[in-house]
Amino acid sequence: MRLHVEYEHEIPVNAFIWSPDTHITPLHHHASLEIGCCISGVGRFYFGSKQYEVAPGDLFIVNHTERHIACSDVHNPSTYLFLKFEPSLLLAENERLLLPFSIPSERFQNMIPASSGLSNDILPLMEKIWSEIGSRQEGYAMLVKGLLLQICARLLRYYSSELTPHDWGKLTESFLKFRLITAYIREHLHEPLQLSDLAETLQLSPSRVSRLFQDVVGRGFKEYLLLLRLADARRMLVRTDMTVTDICFASGFQSVSSFYRVFVQSEGLSPLAYRKKYSVNAIIENYDL
Structure with missing residues (x-):
């Protein structure tokens, strides 16, 4: 079963406390990456045919x-602190940070395990x-990203x-190939690219x-390309005074109507509404001196 993950913050990271059921529910997967730490209780964690006995301080790495x-012990239910986040956050910094999430399952x-001592370093960062996501104080997204990079x-x-x-x-050889792929895509992003x-x-x-x-980003070529083009369009909307039509074609979309459709689906706003809300000029104009 594939789950769709929604993010409710400026940064595509969710943090939450979770206690599994005491019986095994259907296994699932998702495009997001996850890091979990057991903070109390005991239980089991299943990954395909693999299973692990769980105790406080154990860390779990979940790829895409x-x-x-996971399931909890009936008499001493387990509780976890989980982070769920988009692979693109790591890819934007250094693709090598994705390596731990890309090791073949077998x-x-x-x-x-808690005995490694790693959770002593990672749990406080989690x-x-x-806390930052819960409070959403000014600058929280930047702090969250910095903390996540430290963990990874x-x-x-x-x-x-x-x-x-x-x-x-x-494994690192595969990532070197992917680096070449992403470099080529960024150089030709405005063109009608095909996998071939x-x-x-x-x-x-x-x-x-x-x-x-x-393997690297948990998405197909077309979905990844669309995400890059949307990110490029968002950047131009807030940092330039280019027309929406010019931005549409500069970011690689082939028609204005399809650009509007996928942009609204992704952002919940039209391109012009997005510019009005987030552009630097709009923020300055709306600032009450």
């Missing part, structure tokens, strides 16, 4: 492909994110030492390129 669910240990950098360091040099080398264009340019098979997208 593995089906998973070789991946989803649980980092709690700060939870620690996970990168941990898993790089846990895998064999051979397995880590194969990437495959031919990078001398990879279309199936290999498609698989890289799923």
Whole structure:
């Protein structure tokens, strides 16, 4: 079962306390990444055919492909603090931060036991994110992003030492290929790109390129391309005085009507309404001196 995740903040990160049922519910997966830490009680966590006994201080890493669910002990129910976030946050900084979430399931240990001591470093950072998102004070989105990057950098360091040099080398090789892919996309974002264009340019098979997208960002090529174009359009709307039509074609959309449709679906606002709300000029004009 695939779940759709909604974010209610300026930054695509959710933080929440969760207590699983005492019986196993259907396994699910989602495009978001997750980091969970058991803060009390005991239970089990299932990832496909893998299962882990859970105790306080155990950390769990959930990627965008593995089906998973947790359940609580009847007499001592488990409780977790979870972070759920978009892979694009890490990709925008350094694609290597996604490496721990991209290790093939058969070789991946989803649980980092409390005995490792890592939760002593990571849980306080998770709690700060939870607090910042809950209070939504000025600048909270920037603080949340910084804290999340610290957490993922620690996970990168941990898993790089846990895998064999051979397995880590194969994984990083895939990410180097994906770096070339994203560089090509950004250079040609305004053009009518096809998956076959990437495959031919990078001398990879279309199936290999498609698989890289799923492995690294948990999305297909077309969905990822749309997200990039929408991000580019949002940037131009708030930072330039270009017309909406010019922005439409500059960000790679092929028609104004389709641009309006997908923009409203994504943002809940028309492009002009988005500009009015978020552009720097609009903020200055509306500021009461």
